[in-house]
Amino acid sequence: MAGVAVVNALVASLCLFSGASAWPFGKRQTLSIEDIQKQALANAYKVLDGTISDGMTRSGCTKANVAVRKEYGDLTKDERTEYIRAVKCILQKPSKLPAGKYPGAKSRYDDFVVVHMNMTPSVHSTANFMHWHRYYIWAYETALRTECDYKGYQPYWNWGKYADLTTSPIFNGDEWSLGGNGKSVPHKGGFIGRQVPAGPGGGCVETGPFANLTIHLGPLSPTMDPALKIPSNPQRDGYGDNPRCLRRDVNNYFVGNSLKPANLASHITSNSAIGKFQDTLQNDTPQMSAIHSSGHFSIWGDPGGDVYVSPAEPGFWLHHGQLDRHWWMWANYLEKDLKTRASQYEGGTNWMNPNSAKGKPTDAQWLDVVAPTGKNGIASNQMFSTTAGPFCYVYE
Template sequence: MARLFSVALLAAAVQWMLFAGLVSGDAVQDLQKKVRPNLDAAIAKSKTCTKEKLQIRKEWGDIPAAEKKQYIAAMLCMMSKPSKMDQKKYPGVKSRYDDFVAVHINQTMNIHGTGSFLSWHRYYTWAFENVLRTECGYTGTQPYWDWAKWSADPEKSPIFDGSDTSLSGNGKKISHKASMYGPAGNGGGCVETGPFKNMTVHLGPISPAVDPAPPRNPRSDGYGDNPRCLRRDISNYLSSRYLRTQDIVTLLNSKDLNTFQNVMQGAGGAGGAGMGVHSAGHFTIAGDPGADFYTSPNDPAFWLHHGMIDRTWSIWQMQDLNARVNIISGGTSMMGGFGGKQQSLDDNVDLGVVADKVYKIRDLVSTVDGPFCYTYDS
């Protein structure tokens, strides 16, 4: 009890100091280090994970250039491998990479604003990492995007600077209108720099939030073949407001899972503004397909964004692993719509052709149990 009290006091003190401008260090990483002993205790109790097996996920800016290039090469490899889906049912699914996009499209309304949002995306991101390794020879771990580190100017981050060790840069600057999420940025057109400048997007759009609108898909479900370029409209409008260290600390101070999920996804959001870190990350990238929450995995930066989503959840959990792991909150359909029932830890998570096994949510709530054995650098 004393340890939990001290962790809570630390988080509250850090939050106050950040808002007061008294500290400038990485308060999120400081908190992660503080609660690391709790994770070590969980590893000691795990039936599947050991300290020797534990894999460490790192921030993109901290990864050596050779490993960045290997990660990029593995993604390009996935984009060149044939799909495992039925081509008659899914004619727009052209590659192994597209398989992941199609799975996300198919389950979108049951994995956002639901009790499975965090666990589903944890398994989904891990499955992507696993395919990179087993099918494309990647030997590293899934990187993440530390939002706060680059919140003042994401375009100049090593993720989006357009170099050969980036995930490509902004889109070409074109004339376009503001979106409902903020003013038009300095891009909007096709990505013309970096490793993914020649990438072809095939699926969607389904719910585009971009100007000019992408061409309509030949099928209403978005599974038709609709070849076009990768577009982005990266700016700091949202990142400098909702992806700062103090925004993440506020999220980590959530007292219960329901609050944590709602603030993360924007129900209340940072400062009550209705923009959580989840949406702010996606719409900082923006463009097509990044601003379409059905097809957003089609932007290569999706995986780093959701790596950070998972890191943030894991730090929140580590503050009290006994009370914050085997719990569930929320329904089974987006924001409780369509008459969905309450989510259960015994509900299944089935990723189809992108994963080998169907798990129950209760098997996916710890990064050091079930199929998982990883943590984040601290």
């Protein structure tokens, strides 16, 4: 794990905010994001019924048994209640990590946070970025289902759906939400290589199902105003026990800029290769904040604004569910490109080393104690499709 000096140098790069790739919005937009979603789903079903092929080998995933992941606001109140129950369940289950090795890992949920902290340098700004996070979200969904008897599937947050994220079904603070915004406190916003204005929150979450949630791990790469005096972790590596409240600064700054539906559609239609698709998804430019990090910073707070510890924020899983959906749409919406896009893999293997070895489709990906039974160390090429390898799901 990087030392404090290296970590502080990465603050400006949360979720890969630094990059020189040009923002691909110069081309004329002809498809809406709704059109892309419809085409992607139609093609995914054609693949499953054998009408067309994406070149992947399948064993057991069919149109009859494929799982459907839905947008959080499209779930019924009963479905949202059941998802919340399952997340609270995993928060209460004991950790499976070696006793004493990670003092801040108090729960099964914290196991997922530790694994992300360990893997951060190899799964951000690398060939593994999209693939590993797909694997990771699926493992979390699997844990909710197998360890907490959850009957549904991982929901996502459609970035372009809510003009006011603070009143959305995700963060409005009612009993069916993931909790409300943080308490309104004076602060200067955050610094992500440039100053971003403060949102209406900044304090502890005091409303909704995750009010008064205690965070234990991190911070390791904080981005909140230092004047808020969020306590430092007792260990330099961030793994010490540092009990503190969940903070949020849910805001509409990014929703009104880089996460607009037209921008999302243009990003998908303007990139034909996975390398540029990933780079422009992650890398900030002077003109536009990157899509991936814009989602994180729309929630912000502690730990949501920390590249290492962000999975400790319950909204992380909806954001990365959408990230996976964004990739799924890109891979599936053009029938003529299905085979090509289902086999692309580009990039290095270590964020900290720009000259790191190139990733290979046969490279194993690791989840340690959060991997579903018998599913640790799966090759990246088993993660190219959501309906092949260990997966069997689509997005609606």
